[in-house]
Amino acid sequence: MILTNGLRLTITFFEAKSKKGNTYQQFVQDIKETLDIQGDWSASNRDYLIKSRQALSASVWLKRYAESILKVEQGAENVEDIQ
Incomplete structure (x- = not known):
């Protein structure tokens, strides 16, 4: 969504x-x-682009962490869905 929107x-x-x-x-x-x-x-465009790239990198890391360590399945809606 970050890439698109x-x-x-x-x-x-x-x-x-x-x-x-x-x-x-x-x-x-x-x-x-x-x-x-x-x-x-209200950050500058440069700062916004930097934050966007950092968010993409962090999202990938958080997804991998959730899948490998927390055993979260893709599509889990609630924190309670975590095994």
Whole structure:
């Protein structure tokens, strides 16, 4: 989604879909902490592109971590779905 829609729109979409304890909420929290993203989107285009690339790299890492260490299956909706 980041490649297609951009980082801002993807985070906004996930925030709209997030509920307490679901994977959308967890992803938004993890990406914001990993990239040190605050609520302010007024960064320059250069900074925004850097954050977007970092988000893509972090997303791949988080996916691999979830699949290998946490044994999360693709398509799991809730944190409770983790084995």
